[in-house]
Amino acid sequence: MPEWIAACAVDDIDLEDVIPFQHDGVDYAIYRSPQDEFFATAGYCTHERMALCDGLVMDGIIECPKHNGRFDYTTGKAAGAPVLVDLRTFPVTIEDGTVYIGIE
Amino acid sequence: MSAVPGMVVVGGGECGARAAFALREAGWSGPLTLVGAEAEPPYERPPLSKSMMTRSHASAPATICDTGMLRSAGIDFIAGTTATDIDRDNHEIVLDHGHRIAYRRLLVATGATARRLPLPGAAADGVRYLRSHNDALALWARLWPGARIGVIGGGFIGLELAASATVRGCAVTVVELAPQLMSRGATAQIASAVAARHEQAGVDVRCGTGVVRMDRRDEAMLLELTTGETLVCDTVVAGIGAMPETALAQKAGLAVDNGVRVDTRLTTSDPDVFAAGDCCSWPHPLYGGRRIRLESWRNAQDQGSAAARNMLGADEPFTTVPWFWSDQYDLTLHIAGLPDAATTEVVRRRPDGVEIRFGLGADGRLLTASAIGTGNTTAQDIRLAEMLIARRATPHPTTLADPTAGLKALLKQGPH
Numbered sequence: 093m094p095e096w097i098a099a100c101a102v103d104d105i106d107l108e109d110v111i112p113f114q115h116d117g118v119d120y121a122i123y124r125s126p127q128d129e130f131f132a133t134a135g136y137c138t139h140e141r142m143a144l145c146d147g148l149v150m151d152g153i154i155e156c157p158k159h160n161g162r163f164d165y166t167t168g169k170a171a172g173a174p175v176l177v178d179l180r181t182f183p184v185t186i187e188d189g190t191v192y193i194g195i196e
Numbered sequence: 197m198s199a200v201p202g203m204v205v206v207g208g209g210e211c212g213a214r215a216a217f218a219l220r221e222a223g224w225s226g227p228l229t230l231v232g233a234e235a236e237p238p239y240e241r242p243p244l245s246k247s248m249m250t251r252s253h254a255s256a257p258a259t260i261c262d263t264g265m266l267r268s269a270g271i272d273f274i275a276g277t278t279a280t281d282i283d284r285d286n287h288e289i290v291l292d293h294g295h296r297i298a299y300r301r302l303l304v305a306t307g308a309t310a311r312r313l314p315l316p317g318a319a320a321d322g323v324r325y326l327r328s329h330n331d332a333l334a335l336w337a338r339l340w341p342g343a344r345i346g347v348i349g350g351g352f353i354g355l356e357l358a359a360s361a362t363v364r365g366c367a368v369t370v371v372e373l374a375p376q377l378m379s380r381g382a383t384a385q386i387a388s389a390v391a392a393r394h395e396q397a398g399v400d401v402r403c404g405t406g407v408v409r410m411d412r413r414d415e416a417m418l419l420e421l422t423t424g425e426t427l428v429c430d431t432v433v434a435g436i437g438a439m440p441e442t443a444l445a446q447k448a449g450l451a452v453d454n455g456v457r458v459d460t461r462l463t464t465s466d467p468d469v470f471a472a473g474d475c476c477s478w479p480h481p482l483y484g485g486r487r488i489r490l491e492s493w494r495n496a497q498d499q500g501s502a503a504a505r506n507m508l509g510a511d512e513p514f515t516t517v518p519w520f521w522s523d524q525y526d527l528t529l530h531i532a533g534l535p536d537a538a539t540t541e542v543v544r545r546r547p548d549g550v551e552i553r554f555g556l557g558a559d560g561r562l563l564t565a566s567a568i569g570t571g572n573t574t575a576q577d578i579r580l581a582e583m584l585i586a587r588r589a590t591p592h593p594t595t596l597a598d599p600t601a602g603l604k605a606l607l608k609q610g611p612h
Contacts, residue, residue, distance in 0.1 A: 108604070140258075146572035148579050150604065157575030158521070160494070174260075174497070 094183060094194030099132070102189045110154060110165075112145035115195065120182065121145050122191060123154065123165045130184045132193040133168055137161050138177035154179075200227055201287055201298035203507060206279045206444065207305030208232020210241065211473030211496035213260045215303050216271045218504035228271050229297055231289070234328060235276045237263055242493050244332040245353055246523050249360035254336055257329040282448035284466055301468050301507040304445055304456055305500060308438035308474035308491055313348060317420075319412035324433045326353060338431040341365030346419050346429035348407055350377040352522045354435030355390065359524040362397045369400040369427055371419070376403055380437075381520070383535055383553055386568050393527055438491050440475045453477055455489040460513040462503040470507055472499035481515050482585065483537050483563070494519045517585045519578075530574050532582035533564030542596045544577075552577050560590040583607055 099113045105124040112135055113120045119135025121144045137144055137156040146157040154165040161175035168179035183194035203219050205212045208230055216230045232238065239257030248255055266273045274291070281290035282304075288296040310325035324335055335357070339345070343366045347354045350372030358368045370377075376387045391401050406422040410432065419427040440455035451457040451465040455477035462470050462478060473496040477489040498516045505512055522529045538555025545551055550573060555564035565581030567574035580603035584591060587607070595601045 142572065146575055148576045148604075155579065157572035157579070160579075 094196055096185065096192040096194055099191045099193050102130075102186060102191060105130075105191075108149050110145050110147065110149050112143060113193070118195075119143065120193060121154065121165075122184070122193065123149060125152070125166070129166075130186060130191050131165050132182040132184050133163070133165055134180040137163075137175065138170065138179060139175045144179075201300040202227025202229065203301055203303075204229045204231070204289055204297055204299040205303045205305060206231045206289065207303075207307055207473070207475070208234060208238050208273070208275065209305065209307050209473070209496065210238065210260065210493060211307070211500040212303070212305035213238035214497045214500035215305060215472065215504040216266075217261070217269060218501040219507065220269050220271070222505050222508050222510070224504075224508055225270075226300075228269075229274065230266070230271050231274045231277055231279055231291065231297075233276070233278045234330075236329065237261060237266065237273065237275070239329060240493075241327075244329060245326055245356040246360060248332055249336055249339065249357065250363045251336075254333055279444055280447075282444060282450075282469065284448055284469070287468065299468070301470065303500075303503050303507060304450075304464070304469065304471040304475060305473045305496075305503075306441035306444060306475045307496075308440050310434070311437040311439050313407075313434045313436060315407060315410050317409035317411045319410050319417050322412065322417055322432065323348070323410070324431065326357065326433065326435065327438075335431070335433060339364040339366050342367060343430045344416075344428060345369070346371065346417065346427055346432040348419075348432065348434040349436040350374070350401070350403065351380060351435055351437065352378060354433075355394065355524055356522060357433055357435060358394060358399050359397070362394075362399055363525070367398075369402065369429075370394065371405050371407060371421065371427070372401075372403045373406045374403065377401070381531065381535065382529065383541070383566060385551070385553065386529060386566055389568050390524060390527070390529070393525055397525060438474065440477075440489060442475060445469075445471065445475075453487065457487075460515075461506045461511060462499060462514055463506065470503045472496075472503040478514060480518075480534075481513060482517065482588070483534055486534075486537075488518070488534070490518055490520075492518065492520045515586070517582045519582055526570050527568055528570075528572060528574065529566070529568045530578035531564070531566040532578050533562075533585045535564045535566060537563045540593070542593045544597050544599050546577075546599045548573065550574055552581070554581065554596050556590075556593065562589050562591055562596075577603055580604055580607055 108126045123131040139161045142158040148155045162171040163179045168181040238260040278292045345361045345366045345368045347370045408420045411418045417429045445456040456471035474491045479485040502514045520531045540556045542554040550569040552567045
């Protein structure tokens with residue numbers, strides 16, 4: 093069972109945007125889609141260690157700010173060169189305006 | 197050598213490696229050969245002047261793909277080998293050890309070499325350059341604390357090296373002939389911000405200064421400057437641009453024009469021979485068909501992929517917006533489009549102090565955007581600007597200047 097960690101308030105993230113979140117020294121990226129759904133992935137690109145929270149969220153994709161590595165942030169799937177390794181994803185749940193992510 | 201003619205890529209850098217994999221991704225299942233001049237499997241060049249140079253230990257190159265990945269993609273990788281000839285009549289390339297490889301389509305991705313400094317003096321052969329991992333290793337070993345490093349050329353490579361050497365504790369002097377740094381690639385405001393950051397870090401930045409001659413005194417190099425001064429250095433490195441590697445194409449009679457001349461489909465004057473990356477020049481449709489040649493990581497990748505698809509008949513014009521970055525200290529500079537194409541500048545001053553500089557054409561089209569900031573804080577805006585440039589958008593200058601008007605919203609308004 094994952095441990096549910098309060099990451100941020102729903103309103104902390106704009107629609108179609110990403111913010112960073114840190115827990116226990118580990119970095120995560122939390123996303124809010126244009127359809128107002130929330131997602132969470134590992135905080136760093138799998139290509140080189142770049143923080144994804146500086147990247148662009150558009151059309152279901154988070155793009156690494158450094159080398160434009162692209163991932164589907166809803167599934168973590170790598171979407172083309174230079175990234176070859178998928179992004180780890182984490183379950184998200186919303187309760188009373190708070191975003192919780194599930195960490196194993 | 198190979199009986200069935202397949203796809204052959206000459207050049208084992210970013211572009212060639214990307215092209216080889218893209219050929220497989222686009223469905224090519226026949227023979228596929230990648231010929232690389234260096235001994236290593238394809239590796240990334242951007243870290244050579246940056247993260248690799250600042251590390252406290254000598255490091256192996258950051259590989260793009262290892263031999264296992266090449267093998268599992270069915271790419272026959274021939275390392276440490278140069279192609280010496282293209283026998284276009286017989287559709288074969290000739291390798292330096294005499295072997296021939298038949299091709300159905302050939303990609304020339306031979307890259308560029310560091311421009312040599314024509315410098316008189318007893319120690320002129322002691323100037324170092326940076327292009328390969330071996331160059332980087334040799335230079336890395338010279339960056340001991342207190343080492344006096346003379347950098348000739350205040351362009352991107354020279355400045356990245358100056359920053360890295362400073363981080364390693366060296367005493368660095370940058371000598372640039374032009375009155376400002378990065379005069380080929382950046383706006384004056386960004387150039388002065390970069391100069392200020394270097395000076396703050398202790399670099400002696402000398403613009404408008406040339407080198408007259410170079411001599412050796414014991415272990416030291418003496419650089420005689422146009423100002424009459426003599427600079428004493430332990431190591432001298434020149435970053436004064438790169439020359440497209442066109443010898444192979446030229447020998448084969450292919451058209452050359454500031455690089456191997458290709459059309460928008462990246463085809464050379466021979467329809468079965470393509471060229472991509474640092475070695476080629478092509479007419480850019482977004483800039484009125486102006487023939488340009490780029491030396492950048494992203495362009496090498498994108499052109500490699502596009503050439504691969506066109507080698508298989510995709511007939512796809514290459515229209516990607518030029519995009520470039522440079523890391524110096526904690527700063528990252530991003531440039532999209534061609535800075536010298538713009539006639540009007542619009543500045544957006546963000547609340548965090550970052551300035552995004554947009555350049556518009558006479559017709560109001562967005563042609564370029566650039567910014568410098570800490571880490572990747574400018575990446576998003578420049579990426580969005582790049583997409584606006586690709587769309588030939590004509591955003592209103594007032595909107596561009598307004599930091600509360602999101603560029604993403606502008607992009608989503610669609611074509612104007």
